[in-house]
Amino acid sequence: MSGSLEVIFRNKKAVVGLAIVLAYVAIAVAAPWITEHAPMQRVGRPHEPPSMDQLLGTTRMGRDVFTQLIWGTRTSLFVGFLAGLIVTVIGVTLGITAGYLGGWVDEVINFFTNIALVIPQLPLLLVIAAFVGQASPMVIALIIGLTSWAWGARVTRAQTMSLRRREFIEASELAGEPTWRMIAVELLPNLLSIIGFNFIGSVIYTIITEATLEFLGLGDPNAVSWGTMLYNAQTSSAIMIGAWWEVAAPASFIAVIGIGLSLINFAIDEISNPRLRTLGTVAKAAKAQRAIDRARVDATAPEA
Amino acid sequence: MPFVLRRIGFYIVAFCAAAVINFLIPRLMPGDPIDFMFAKAENTLPPEARAALLKTFGFAVGPLHEQFLAYLRSVFTWDLGYSVKFYPLTVSQVLGYALPWTVFLAGTSAILAFSVGSITGILAAWRRGGAFDSVASPLALAVQAIPAVVVALAALFVFGVALKWLPTGYAFDPKLDPGWSPQFIGSVAHSAIMPVVSLAFVHIGGYLVTMRNNMIGQLGEDHVVMGLAKGLSDRRVRYNYAARNALLPSVTAFALTIGSVMGGSLVTEVVFNYPGLGRTLYVAIVARDYPLIQGQLLVMTLAMLTANLAVDLAYVFLDPRLRRA
Numbered sequence: 001m002s003g004s005l006e007v008i009f010r011n012k013k014a015v016v017g018l019a020i021v022l023a024y025v026a027i028a029v030a031a032p033w034i035t036e037h038a039p040m041q042r043v044g045r046p047h048e049p050p051s052m053d054q055l056l057g058t059t060r061m062g063r064d065v066f067t068q069l070i071w072g073t074r075t076s077l078f079v080g081f082l083a084g085l086i087v088t089v090i091g092v093t094l095g096i097t098a099g100y101l102g103g104w105v106d107e108v109i110n111f112f113t114n115i116a117l118v119i120p121q122l123p124l125l126l127v128i129a130a131f132v133g134q135a136s137p138m139v140i141a142l143i144i145g146l147t148s149w150a151w152g153a154r155v156t157r158a159q160t161m162s163l164r165r166r167e168f169i170e171a172s173e174l175a176g177e178p179t180w181r182m183i184a185v186e187l188l189p190n191l192l193s194i195i196g197f198n199f200i201g202s203v204i205y206t207i208i209t210e211a212t213l214e215f216l217g218l219g220d221p222n223a224v225s226w227g228t229m230l231y232n233a234q235t236s237s238a239i240m241i242g243a244w245w246e247v248a249a250p251a252s253f254i255a256v257i258g259i260g261l262s263l264i265n266f267a268i269d270e271i272s273n274p275r276l277r278t279l280g281t282v283a284k285a286a287k288a289q290r291a292i293d294r295a296r297v298d299a300t301a302p303e304a
Numbered sequence: 305m306p307f308v309l310r311r312i313g314f315y316i317v318a319f320c321a322a323a324v325i326n327f328l329i330p331r332l333m334p335g336d337p338i339d340f341m342f343a344k345a346e347n348t349l350p351p352e353a354r355a356a357l358l359k360t361f362g363f364a365v366g367p368l369h370e371q372f373l374a375y376l377r378s379v380f381t382w383d384l385g386y387s388v389k390f391y392p393l394t395v396s397q398v399l400g401y402a403l404p405w406t407v408f409l410a411g412t413s414a415i416l417a418f419s420v421g422s423i424t425g426i427l428a429a430w431r432r433g434g435a436f437d438s439v440a441s442p443l444a445l446a447v448q449a450i451p452a453v454v455v456a457l458a459a460l461f462v463f464g465v466a467l468k469w470l471p472t473g474y475a476f477d478p479k480l481d482p483g484w485s486p487q488f489i490g491s492v493a494h495s496a497i498m499p500v501v502s503l504a505f506v507h508i509g510g511y512l513v514t515m516r517n518n519m520i521g522q523l524g525e526d527h528v529v530m531g532l533a534k535g536l537s538d539r540r541v542r543y544n545y546a547a548r549n550a551l552l553p554s555v556t557a558f559a560l561t562i563g564s565v566m567g568g569s570l571v572t573e574v575v576f577n578y579p580g581l582g583r584t585l586y587v588a589i590v591a592r593d594y595p596l597i598q599g600q601l602l603v604m605t606l607a608m609l610t611a612n613l614a615v616d617l618a619y620v621f622l623d624p625r626l627r628r629a
Binding site: 211217 | 314315317321322326330337411442445446448449450451452454457458460461469500513523525560563564566567570571574575585586589590594597598600603604605607608609612
């Protein structure tokens with residue numbers, strides 16, 4: 001275990017990404033202690049610019065942007081991780097079932113996966129959310145979770161199929177291992193990097209999509225989240241009247257968590273596929289090679 | 305060409321699936337959308353519109369399978385009923401006006417993002433670990449995690465409101481008459497700069513990374529080494545030997561991102577007040593115009609399937625194996 005931790009900490013992208021995500025989790029957990037007001041409380045006049053009292057200014061309704069931002073972190077992370085979990089569980093279950101069992105089961109699952117892949121996601125979500133009406137963050141998480149599994153299912157299926165033909169799988173099948181053990185002990189550990197990639201990708205997707213749905217006015221306007229902050233800013237024309245802080249705060253928070261999570265994802269990709277490693281590793285290898293060359297030259301030099 | 309025929313068959317099935325989903329969603333949801341719409345429309349709708357709406361949704365009229373048949377007929381005759389918000393215009397009229405703008409916006413951005421992303425990806429892979437790669441690749445990773453709404457809002461504030469370089473809304477200067485005059489086309493192009501570039505911006509990173517990773521895989525292959533050993537120019541090896549093969553997965557990625565470009569275009573249009581499907585959808589959502597919202601899903605599914613078909617044709621062009629199979 002310590003060996004794999006070391007692999008993670010040697011990757012700079014993973015370290016930076018983890019630091020960002022952990023900082024957000026800390027903010028979400030500590031929300032009641034960081035902020036002085038309730039998020040929906042009026043603390044000043046409309047559209048006050050940032051000052052010592054209101055660190056990030058106030059909204060059209062005179063609410064504190066900083067407080068809303070911090071509490072919004074809670075909502076967005078919760079929605080992101082919940083939907084990410086649902087997407088991953090559905091995607092992995094379908095993907096492994098299809099890839100491992102094959103035959104007509106595979107045909108049926110694969111057919112539905114392909115259809116789900118070509119129906120445009122966001123418009124579908126918009127239609128569902130519009131009929132639900134003022135969807136709460138929890139409902140948004142469920143809707144996203146239940147409709148966005150197709151990509152994960154396809155990738156997991158492909159990887160399962162390629163593993164299925166490997167010798168160690170065939171060997172354990174010949175040894176008579178039961179199906180549950182084949183899946184849990186032989187297949188799952190080899191799918192971990194893909195599952196992790198899928199989970200984190202889904203969390204990013206959900207956070208972005210939740211913000212988009214709410215920005216478009218499909219969320220519950222009384223919920224406190226980054227998306228509703230953007231929605232309120234849009235409906236009060238905050239940008240046009242120069243109240244940039246009302247938009248900049250949630251926008252930059254969404255951008256940074258997205259960057260943090262995708263750094264982790266690319267680290268997973270690099271750790272599982274060493275060819276993709278960038279700069280640091282390549283430069284290090286080149287340096288090591290030069291040192292060897294120099295040592296060789298030095299060793300042969302005195303004789304010449 | 306059995307490959308293309310197979311794909312077309314699949315797209316027809318996929319469209320039917322979308323139509324079925326569209327049929328089921330309002331029926332699975334609690335409450336009666338008709339009453340809600342009428343409450344919203346504040347009695348501006350005549351009773352015959354209510355009858356038409358009832359027919360479109362098929363609520364409480366006949367058993368489910370009859371409702372479904374009536375619905376299917378309306379989908380395939382493209383008679384999608386009246387828009388509540390834009391009454392007396394029909395849904396197909398409203399969508400017909402909005403669709404070209406979205407196709408223009410999403411299409412231009414998708415092609416821009418694909419070309420810029422792929423070319424920079426090729427260069428980054430060619431000098432892996434070099435100065436360009438070490439700046440562009442991490443930057444690309446960061447950029448592709450930023451949502452379209454954030455980029456659009458930032459661009460609007462910086463270039464539209466603060467610097468006043470570019471128009472902040474509409475597809476063309478409202479003072480001009482639409483037509484093929486140079487003035488009008490210039491105005492359309494000028495207004496499109498910000499929406500197109502900010503929408504493309506989000507997707508460039510993804511193509512750069514995909515292309516770079518495929519290229520790196522290709523550069524280790526025998527045929528590339530052979531090309532270099534034969535003394536072909538770098539250019540030739542880079543584009544004709546490595547990039548052409550590396551492009552195939554990128555084209556698949558292109559097909560998969562069409563949906564997200566369309567989604568991004570919905571948001572971008574709202575931010576820039578652009579008269580496409582996204583803007584229409586926004587208005588429809590605010591007005592709870594359910595027939596219009598549902599028509600959107602069908603139109604966007606059609607657009608997406610058409611785009612996918614175009615990608616399949618590109619695949620046949622790029623991969624000679626598909627032509628023989």
